[in-house]
Amino acid sequence: MEYDFRKIEGYWQNKWKETEAYKVSNNSPRPKCYVLDMFPYPSGAGLHVGHPLGYIASDIYARFKRLKGFNVLHPMGYDAFGLPAEQYAIEHGIHPAVSTEDNINNFRKQLDNIGFSFDWDREVRTSEPQYYKWTQWIFLQLFKSFYNRETKKADSIEILIKTFENEGNKSHPIPNSQFSTPNFTSAEWLSFSEAQQQEILMQYRLAFCGYGEVNWCEALGTVLANDEVVNGVSERGGYPVVKKKLRQWYLRITEYADRLLEGLERVDFSEAMKEMQRNWIGKSNGADIDFAILDSNEILKVYTTRPDTIFGVDFMVVAPEHEVIEKITTKKHKQEVEDYLTYVKSRSERERMAEKKISGCFTGAYAINPLNFREIPIYISEYVLAGYGTGAIMAVPCGDERDLKFAKHFNIYVTNILGDLFNGEEANPTKDAELVNSDFLTGMLMRDATEIVLTDLEGWGKGKRKINYKMRDAAFSRQRYWGEPFPIKWINGIAYPLDESELPLELPKVDEYKPGPEGEGPLANIESWTAQHLETNTMPGYAGSSWYFLRYMDPHNNDTFCDRKVSDYWNQVDLYIGGTEHAVGHLLYSRLWTKVLFDLGYIGFDEPYKKLVNQGMIQGSSRFVYWVSYKNILWPPNTIIPHINISKGWVDLEDQLQSKVSEILKLHKLSELSFDINKSHVDVNIVDGVELDIKEFAKGINKNSPTKQYFIMEDGSILSEDDAYLGKSTFICDAEVEKMSKSKYNTVNPDELVQRYGADTFRMYEMFLGPVEQSKPWDTKGIEGVHRFLRKLWRMFFDELKGKIWNEEKATDAELKVLHRAIKKIEEDTERFSFNTAVSAFMVCVNELSDLKCNKREVLQPLLIMLTPYAPHVAEELWLQLGNTTSILDATYPTFEKKYLVESAKEYPVSINGKLRTTITIDLAATEKEVEAIVLENEIVKKWLEDKPVKKLIFVKGRMINVVL
């Protein structure tokens, strides 16, 4: 009986389906374990080998935990709303729901191939009304809540209204400091119109409406996503893009900044991941300082984290969006300022931050330093962003590199407050300098000065301590069709929530996906929609994915998003696997939603993910073919143009290449032409390693084009497309590691590999490739080794001639040692997500057992159980063949027993001065003295000692010995 993986895998996949082997119950006496993959977006391109990497890892872990006696929830579903489907609809007229459904079916088929243990009864799709009903419901909870700074949690807006009625807003200051009515009494509140009251409440709601800038493309009449804008123009068509203010929904995530920071202390994410989130939140301690403006009543408020440097301020910079510009710009500089603002309007925030070149312009106005009354010029520059701090900075060139560059560019005098620590060339951001040129602070350490400046400024009413966050409130609307509609009606400019009984508010069918007037979403084109005064924006991609992990727990509940008893049972996600690209987007948003739902009492935990593992990207290994293009040639009609492909080795041999090309041109009676060498991607699937399959390559050539293909082979021979099948010479491609993508022709489809080697081999190979967390290029070649391993395993049970060869004999100590070493290693490695080393431990185990000629059930059966998470199909098949009547999926994981591994002696590495010179086997019970004697008697050690005295002998028991001379 041979290893017929196709038959085995087909059989068991059906069997498991029939027996509902992966159905998970919400009621179980066993401990729970929740293993989750990041929500996939079902793209039209289908799966490539990079996608299932995380799914395989989580599947192995889920199956492992099941064998260890846990009730494991391991669901899968689709983040089905999104821009690509809508773009596809615009281009092909196919409704996003239809293309999404197709994509999902394709995705599912591909996933099923790989043998995952997902409980498909729990599948969710964010674009289905039964699902987004609850996304809308949660949105309403956000809308009807505010962040109570006294209790530091979300509360019902009704409580806030009661408080306003009784005492105004004195105990709940308005979060928006720019708002026109910052303070009001109970009497004032009661006197406000409904519109005024609602406008005020909007400043408190966790989901609120405001105005924000979007990428507006006039020519396309639409708002563009950041990645649809390239170098300031639209990716499609290359039309200019400018910023435009539109009404937008936001989530007040800034109120949760401290709790999002605090929560990081309680979750098991990598330090790097936590660091990224902390940096994103960007909490800083500093001060707002007011600078008066010369000959003006305006005040310029700046935020700084370094009040101690106030005597080093040589100029001010305001963001181009700052409203003060208009008021302070002098006549003389008006034109210059306008030109600059026009330039900035075309720049994306990303471009502005990344720009190395200094740009800016002087307003003609001067600010006055509140401490020494010095007059300081006010500039505008794109490197100051409107959204951060107050949108204005005090520039201290001796302490900040960007400020220094700016000062040099505009020839601004640089004050040195750092003394010797500033060399005039490089800014020094130290906090430890002794201040000079700093009036009454001179001679003081910077760290100490901060406090004094703050106290002074506050005393004079010129400044205020302030904690600032880089994080901004999260924009929560899109001017798009394919997303959740907001359950909001606008009447007389007031947003009214729909009643919960009106949910779901279903997305209406449309015939076209064109944007509405003035950049509004496509919903604005639907009369029946606008007649009801419904909101025309839709929710962004992260709405549905911010809470999906809760829906998996209770996916069919029609009464609530997730029954509290059920979420109490499943609780947090124990293991979450996904890419680092979600570090600050999805992860922060879902943490926010979880905290709000917790505050409002709907769930019992405030962090969604207990442990997070980041999977690395599988990169593509691209292949290139070099080819010749001719310079300045007008081809006579009916000419056949020789298209010449060059094998890699010839590319740099210019002279010889010239004669090869001439040779080919002569065949076509063409004279010598000058040419360039180009490089194009070639489909990796027709390249074996780096060797091009010319036969396949020639098939792809358009027979109708007036060209004829030639190949300059690695050995210098020349083949034409007609004799491409002949000859023993090879054609070598160049190779490069790039992102895996269709456009680079470097995608590898898992379906083909599964077809060729089986799902078990594919699963193990994906793991064998390297650590899950690490990015690595895909190389199909190594898959053979894993496949050989599985066949070798099979042969321990079945011989081609003899059939069954396992036996019931008692295992020897040596065999049990091999087994238990494997149990220890594989269990530990699986537990710590080191799947690649676990696979190699399987290999080592099977290699050693076959060296021992061990075919004993006592050893093989536990091995099969350990293999189940990695290669479930073959494990289940062999398990059945061994005569077991229950499924291996629910077998008991073997227990490691130390007694089989006990050693009495150790082969110690012996170094002389840190260099390994020999090894000596010594009894582990030997004392240091005994060891020393043995080592110094050793011939090789003696040779190196050459009678020199031993300075020191380092002996680490069970580890190593080092003799120091």
Add this chain to the structure above:
RNA sequence: GCCCUGGUGGUGGAAUUGGUAGACACGCAGGACUUAAAAUCCUGUUCGCCGCAAUGCGAGUGCGGGUUCAAUUCCCGCCUGGGGCACCA
């Protein structure tokens, strides 16, 4: 530009707490079995040097320094690949 992360043989990678660098595979070379091939098995494989041989000698984990009896691992500086930077998901 800012934040995060990686760099070890021809290739993917291993070395879990500072303690024998290169486990396990791929590839390559040689051999066995076979009429032949496939499959399988065995041997070798970091580089350089010496050699009849060895447990010989030297170098070696992106580059340059440092700490240590001992550094892929810790520290400082640099080079370089990848991810993110708020409307891709």
